[in-house]
Amino acid sequence: MTGAELVFVPLGAVALGSSVLVVTTDQLVRAALWLVVALGALAGCFLLLAAELVAWVQVLIYVGAVVVLLLFGIMLTRAPIGRSVDLDSGNRVAALVVALGTAGTLVTVVVGGFRTASIDLGDGSAGSAGTVGAGLFRYWVLPFELLSVLLLAALVGAIVLSRRDIGPRARDGGED
Amino acid sequence: MKTTAELIADDPLWLSIIKVVAIFAFGVVMTLFMIWLERRVVGRMQHRPGPNRVGPFGLLQSLADGLKLAFKEDIRPVVADKWVYFLAPIISAIPAFLAFSVIPFGPDVTMFGHHTALQLVDLPVGVLVILACSSLGVYGIVLSGWASGSPYPLLGSLRSAAQVISYEIAMGLSIVGVILRSHSLSTSDIVNAQEGGWYFWLLPVSFVVYAISMVGETNRAPFDLPEAESELVGGFHTEYSSLKFALFFLAEYVNMVVVSALATTLFLGGWRAPWPLSAIDGGVLNTGWWPILWFVGKTFFFLFVFVWLRGTLPRLRYDQFMRLGWKVLVPVSLVWIVLIAASNALWNTPGVTTGQRLIFFGVGIVVLLVFALLLPDKRVADDEEFVPVTGSGYPLPPLDLSVPKSPPRRRLPAAPEPAEREMEPAAVAAADKETGDGSL
Numbered sequence: 165m166t167g168a169e170l171v172f173v174p175l176g177a178v179a180l181g182s183s184v185l186v187v188t189t190d191q192l193v194r195a196a197l198w199l200v201v202a203l204g205a206l207a208g209c210f211l212l213l214a215a216e217l218v219a220w221v222q223v224l225i226y227v228g229a230v231v232v233l234l235l236f237g238i239m240l241t242r243a244p245i246g247r248s249v250d251l252d253s254g255n256r257v258a259a260l261v262v263a264l265g266t267a268g269t270l271v272t273v274v275v276g277g278f279r280t281a282s283i284d285l286g287d288g289s290a291g292s293a294g295t296v297g298a299g300l301f302r303y304w305v306l307p308f309e310l311l312s313v314l315l316l317a318a319l320v321g322a323i324v325l326s327r328r329d330i331g332p333r334a335r336d337g338g339e340d
Numbered sequence: 341m342k343t344t345a346e347l348i349a350d351d352p353l354w355l356s357i358i359k360v361v362a363i364f365a366f367g368v369v370m371t372l373f374m375i376w377l378e379r380r381v382v383g384r385m386q387h388r389p390g391p392n393r394v395g396p397f398g399l400l401q402s403l404a405d406g407l408k409l410a411f412k413e414d415i416r417p418v419v420a421d422k423w424v425y426f427l428a429p430i431i432s433a434i435p436a437f438l439a440f441s442v443i444p445f446g447p448d449v450t451m452f453g454h455h456t457a458l459q460l461v462d463l464p465v466g467v468l469v470i471l472a473c474s475s476l477g478v479y480g481i482v483l484s485g486w487a488s489g490s491p492y493p494l495l496g497s498l499r500s501a502a503q504v505i506s507y508e509i510a511m512g513l514s515i516v517g518v519i520l521r522s523h524s525l526s527t528s529d530i531v532n533a534q535e536g537g538w539y540f541w542l543l544p545v546s547f548v549v550y551a552i553s554m555v556g557e558t559n560r561a562p563f564d565l566p567e568a569e570s571e572l573v574g575g576f577h578t579e580y581s582s583l584k585f586a587l588f589f590l591a592e593y594v595n596m597v598v599v600s601a602l603a604t605t606l607f608l609g610g611w612r613a614p615w616p617l618s619a620i621d622g623g624v625l626n627t628g629w630w631p632i633l634w635f636v637g638k639t640f641f642f643l644f645v646f647v648w649l650r651g652t653l654p655r656l657r658y659d660q661f662m663r664l665g666w667k668v669l670v671p672v673s674l675v676w677i678v679l680i681a682a683s684n685a686l687w688n689t690p691g692v693t694t695g696q697r698l699i700f701f702g703v704g705i706v707v708l709l710v711f712a713l714l715l716p717d718k719r720v721a722d723d724e725e726f727v728p729v730t731g732s733g734y735p736l737p738p739l740d741l742s743v744p745k746s747p748p749r750r751r752l753p754a755a756p757e758p759a760e761r762e763m764e765p766a767a768v769a770a771a772d773k774e775t776g777d778g779s780l
Contacts, residue, residue: 193424193486200479217525220468228475229505235482236501245421245489292464293525 168212175212179205187259190247196235203227213283215291344528345462347448347455355451359460363440371593372402378647385651406586414582419489428487429580429587432480436594439473442466443601444528446611446631458611458632459528466527467515470602471508474557477595478504481559481566481576484588488579496575499658500559500566506665507556507563510549513673517546518606520680531610540607545676547607549669551645554599556665558592561650565658600642604635611635679704 182201189195203226210219253259283290300308351359376391376399383390391398416425446458463469478501485497519525521543522533540547556563567575577588604610611631612618618626625634656664682704686697 193421193483197424197483216463216465217468220465220472223472224468224475228472228478229508232475232478232482232501232505235486236498236505239482239486239494239498239501245419245487 172209172212175205175208178202179209190249190251192238192244192248192251193235196231196238199234200227200231203231210291213291215296217293217296218291343462344444344448344457344459345464345526347457348459348462351456352454355454355456356460358451363460364437367437367440367594367597368590370597371590372406373399374593374596374643375402375405375589377643378650381644381647382651385648409586410583412582414584415579417489417579420579421487421489424483424487426584428480428484429584429591430480431483432477432591433587433594435473435476436591436598439470439598440594440601442469442527443598443605444531444610445635446629447627449629457528462526462528465525467519467525467530467602467606470527470598471512471515474595474598475504475508477591480588480591484580485576488576490579492572492574493576493578496566496568496572496578500576503559503563503565503661504557506662507553507669510665510669510673511553511557513670513677514546514549514553515606516677517543517673517680520677520684527605527610531605531612534609534612538607538609538612543607543680545672549673549676550603550607553665553669554603555646555649556661558595558599558646560596560646562653562655563661564655565661568655596643596646597639600639600646601635603642604638608638608641675708 179202182198182205185198186195186202189198203222207219207222207227210216210222379401380390380392380398391401394400394404416422441460442463444457444459444462448455448457450456481500481504482497485493485495485500488494518530518539521539522530524530524533559566566572567577569575572578577585580588611626611634613623613625613630613634617634624630682700686692686700
């Protein structure tokens with residue numbers, strides 16, 4: 165085992181463990197913080213695979229923007245300090261089954277698709293900005309553009325939902 | 341000739357440790373010095389002397405203040421979330437220092453018999469690392485405001501989260517211009533690419549957008565809404581005291597130094613000597629230890645502008661501030677990026693004559709003009725709906741402005757014994773604890 169492999173295993177364990185804590189902790193803001201740890205550990209895994217660009221974009225976008233927005237949303241509505249008993253759901257078993265099923269499907273697909281594939285991490289060019297950019301815009305440009313259209317649709321939808329002067333009359337009262 | 345990355349990779353461990361200590365010391369000393377400089381310069385602008393008692397010219401004032409802070413009582417509000425309250429100042433200070441590691445302070449030098457570069461690490465994605473670090477720093481602010489358990493810090497941290505995310509987009513887009521021009525994300529490559537001309541006049545739009553968004557990103561006046569003392573007491577750090585408060589101060593000033601150093605690296609040629617000096621004796625002033633002088637000088641220029649702005653401009657209103665970010669800076673940067681990409685493509689395609697290039701640019705300008713003419717006129721009436729204007733034309737916030745409650749605490753801690761009575765943060769928080777309901 166090389167040094168990189170030795171670090172990879174604990175990093176993966178940290179990512180997995182903190183992901184479990186995200187759904188099991190009964191403190192709302194701490195759940196978001198465990199999500200930060202999970203995403204950070206994942207960025208560390210990317211770094212060990214010599215994918216520097218992906219790793220830092222992961223930190224920049226997911227850790228630095230998405231979870232901050234999540235926290236922003238949580239705090240804007242209500243973020244109690246301490247435990248929230250009503251965070252426990254009665255659908256635990258169903259959720260566990262769905263989660264395990266999703267994970268199983270994803271693992272099967274990834275293992276089936278990339279079991280024999282290998283990359284050479286030796287010269288560090290496998291994950292460089294140039295390689296990733298060329299791959300993204302040469303071979304994967306259609307999924308990339310589809311994703312950006314999806315995000316745009318989500319953005320437009322959010323604006324339509326939040327504006328009161330367009331669309332169906334919103335019921336008054338409640339939040340101010 | 342080795343590249344910077346290869347030079348740094350050859351460093352022995354002790355040399356790296358020396359560099360780490362030097363960078364840390366640079367950050368701390370710059371903080372102490374900047375606090376003094378800011379108070380002196382703002383004092384001068386306001387016709388008063390500023391601190392001038394401790395040491396020559398009052399230079400040791402910040403050191404004295406720091407020592408005083410260390411001896412103050414460390415207060416933790418009863419309703420605070422203990423761990424997050426403790427972690428927040430640390431989270432805000434560490435990324436600020438981390439960002440320094442990829443900034444090139446100078447070219448190759450010989451240090452204790454070792455040939456190395458004046459930079460801790462040279463990553464191929466260095467610029468992204470700095471952006472990522474500054475986006476991590478916002479956690480410190482957001483969490484401190486929430487964990488304090490009182491309304492003003494919460495408001496400050498909410499503002500700060502929205503502000504930093506908005507201005508980070510403008511900042512990132514302005515840096516994209518630099519990357520398109522230099523064809524590299526590595527900070528040392530960007531400095532090397534500026535040998536022929538600094539980017540602040542080659543990419544003026546990027547420079548202006550970056551300069552505005554770096555003030556927004558560091559929460560400095562006129563964009564210091566998260567800690568607007570006339571509205572929010574002290575903003576996110578209202579409930580903090582002693583060394584934890586000092587850590588927030590340190591993080592703010594180190595962040596200022598980092599964005600100034602990044603501005604120097606990206607737009608002012610990094611460690612390169614300014615024009616007439618760079619021509620002396622075949623560029624001898626661009627070698628050895630001289631570049632540190634130019635680098636620090638340019639960084640100080642930006643830091644002075646920070647202080648200058650604070651002494652000159654009043655604070656923006658929140659809606660004005662957000663409008664500037666989203667409706668001016670972001671669209672302008674996007675159009676500018678398209679322009680740079682188009683000119684890159686034109687210049688790199690063989691067989692395009694100058695006449696054809698000019699025609700392309702003419703078409704581009706016409707399209708921009710048509711867009712500008714099609715933009716709807718600015719409606720002033722819209723504003724008056726939201727902000728009532730009194731007779732003097734001075735905008736006032738609505739009179740029924742409601743202050744949100746502090747984050748409710750669900751499970752009350754065991755009633756504190758009279759012996760270990762802790763400080764109450766604010767009467768509001770204490771009252772809220774009694775009711776304990778979670779609705780806004």
